[in-house]
Amino acid sequence: MSLPHPPIKLALVDDHTLFRKGMISLIDMVSTQHAILFEADNGFDMQQKIDKANLPDIILMDVNMPTMDGFAAVQWLKQHHPEIKVLVVSMVDREETVVQMIKLGVKGYLNKDIEPKVLGQALEAIANKGFYYTDFVTGILVHSLQWDETKSQLSASDLSEREKEFLRLSCKDITYQEISEQMNLSPKTIDGYRNVLFDKLKAKSRVGLVVIAIRTGLVVLD
Amino acid sequence: MSLPHPPIKLALVDDHTLFRKGMISLIDMVSTQHAILFEADNGFDMQQKIDKANLPDIILMDVNMPTMDGFAAVQWLKQHHPEIKVLVVSMVDREETVVQMIKLGVKGYLNKDIEPKVLGQALEAIANKGFYYTDFVTGILVHSLQWDETKSQLSASDLSEREKEFLRLSCKDITYQEISEQMNLSPKTIDGYRNVLFDKLKAKSRVGLVVIAIRTGLVVLD
DNA sequence: TTAAAATACAGGGTTTTTCCTGTTGACCAG
DNA sequence: CTGGTCAACAGGAAAAACCCTGTATTTTAA
Structure with missing residues (x-):
């Protein structure tokens, strides 16, 4: 379960300091092949801290944040640094939120209550295969595609x-x-x-x- | 890797006899807890052979067939026997085909060149969780959601x-x-x-x- | 600094869409 | 056999959409 050889450069964007620190210690446990480039409180903070000369490979991104939320931050990244892969780690699991994030091109979407080893798997998969989607996300995607006849008043x-x-x-x-x-x-x-x-x-x-x-x-x- | 206790009732719809027989012997190898209710050459044949008093749990469905193809067959099933779960097993892996089938509500989509054990996993997962989507399908779903800026001549x-x-x-x-x-x-x-x-x-x-x-x-x- | 885009607006005309009322013939049920 | 519904169709008119040419101001790029 160790991450691949060139160290993966990570960054975290989340408004809860304690959660960020916890994440970092978890990542430290599941991998030695990584480096945390920076932490940011929100999208705006991320814009300031990002270093064009040393971009992260993967950014762990929260959704609900003050000032500049996850959607805006991902859109900005898509525009300015499309090569950076985003892994959303959020507490919200509303269908619309997940679908919206996938549409914006994030490479994975994890709920904050997952097992630590899943986080490791996700990082590894994103670094190697380019994406990591759980059954949970796939289920939402499938559901969002299917037109619920009952949902629509007119059949x-x-x-x-x-x-x-x-x-x-x-x-x-x-x-x-x-x-x-x-x-x-x-x-x-x-x-x-x-x-x-x-x-x-x-x-x-x-x-x-x-x-x-x-x-x-x-x-x-x- | 054994299937759950109440034997799973299966049916196969595929115009290639040899492939059907091969599938059946494969399923026999990965599981003993199942029964093949019938085989059909195409959707129309399936309509004739389906027994309202003894419906299959899962139907393995091909896409390209003469007379009545997989799309029409799945639509008919959705209309008349929505409780039957469909697992598509096809050679075609065009994005549009996969997405269309998912929209029609199929519970899984496998390519014909998969490993036998994946077939067993799929049947087991569909019988238990209700669906089985491979990374391949998820990738297609994700891709179909993301609007390929390059695909569209106008950005x-x-x-x-x-x-x-x-x-x-x-x-x-x-x-x-x-x-x-x-x-x-x-x-x-x-x-x-x-x-x-x-x-x-x-x-x-x-x-x-x-x-x-x-x-x-x-x-x-x- | 100067020319080219982009933006905001107008006059005035043609075509398409929208709305209203009403007719005819087919089909179905009492 | 007769009233009721439905699909197809018409006349006529107002509203909206469409099209063309032309002007003034602002913004952008060479």
């Missing part, structure tokens, strides 16, 4: 086949005139479909129709 | 802060008049923003703007 079955076809075409960069041609219907009939869908989806305009259709998964963009 | 940096704001508001169910008010600009200025974005995003209408913005990740729906 796809509330729409007729023809209405779904109209909705699909409404999400393309074409006029109703062209939609009527592709559906072999009069533009006036299209007028009717639009009106019933405005009512069913509670939209006020075609743009509303489009965003609701996409958000609820009724229409999938190609 | 977010090609748009000014004000233009991104306009785009964001354009994806709401409001008129340009209302957008102009929210941005504290004249409707005529909004006219200008629309025109430059039509040009930059190669859209022909506001709907085109919306779908491109969402597809490229320039705008995230709330």
Whole structure:
């Protein structure tokens, strides 16, 4: 369980001093092949302490911090030092938070209540493979992809086949005139479909129709 | 590595007889606690052979099959027997295929060139935890979430802060008049923003703007 | 410092979208 | 057989979206 030969350069960004110190002592226990370059209280502090001539390989990042939180800090890193890998270590495990962080490109997301050896595994995996995602994170990712039919008040079955076809075409960069041609219907009939869908989806305009259709998964963009 | 006590009821859907037989002998090797209820050549065949009084716990499903492929078969199962867990075992590992299958709710996705013992682990995990996702699948999921700046010809940096704001508001169910008010600009200025974005995003209408913005990740729906 | 972008705005016209009311024929149930 | 619902369609008109040309100011880069 020892880390690879070139010492891994680490940095910690977390507003709780005690937690940072605890982390460091844990890392010391699971590995000798590492160096802590700096500790920071928040994203802003990190910006000040980061040394362009000696960048860390991995930054352990908290999410909730004053002044400049984890999201802003990761975004800044992505912009200015994209080669630095971020491992989030946070107490929050809300689906939205995890997904958002993954979207921002973090290489791992650990809950603060994990076993110390998992931390070692994560650091090792990120240093070698480039990422470390637990079953917990994967589960959230999978769940976030699946469109919960129950979560959406309107089920796809509330729409007729023809209405779904109209909705699909409404999400393309074409006029109703062209939609009527592709559906072999009069533009006036299209007028009717639009009106019933405005009512069913509670939209006020075609743009509303489009965003609701996409958000609820009724229409999938190609 | 033995499977849990109540024997797991399995079924296989794959158009290659030889592969099915091979799978079965492999499963026999890694476990004694299971029963193969039936084998099917494709989704349609599966529909015929499935016995409502004795449903399988897990179905091993191929993707590419004649008559009724894996996608259609999984969709049918989701509709008619949502309690059956599907483990995809396929040769294709295209990102889109994997993501699509996960969206359909499959509990695992294995490539056909895996080690036999991984198959045993997968079956065990699906029977117990309900899912089994390899690093391979997780990697694809993570990647599919991250908007590849290079994949998209237009980077977010090609748009000014004000233009991104306009785009964001354009994806709401409001008129340009209302957008102009929210941005504290004249409707005529909004006219200008629309025109430059039509040009930059190669859209022909506001709907085109919306779908491109969402597809490229320039705008995230709330 | 000077020219080129970028930003904000206007006039005025065309096209598309949206909304309202109303008709016709098909199909289904009492 | 008849009333009720539904899909398809129309006329007509107001609102919104779209398009083109042109101006003033500010910001940026050579």
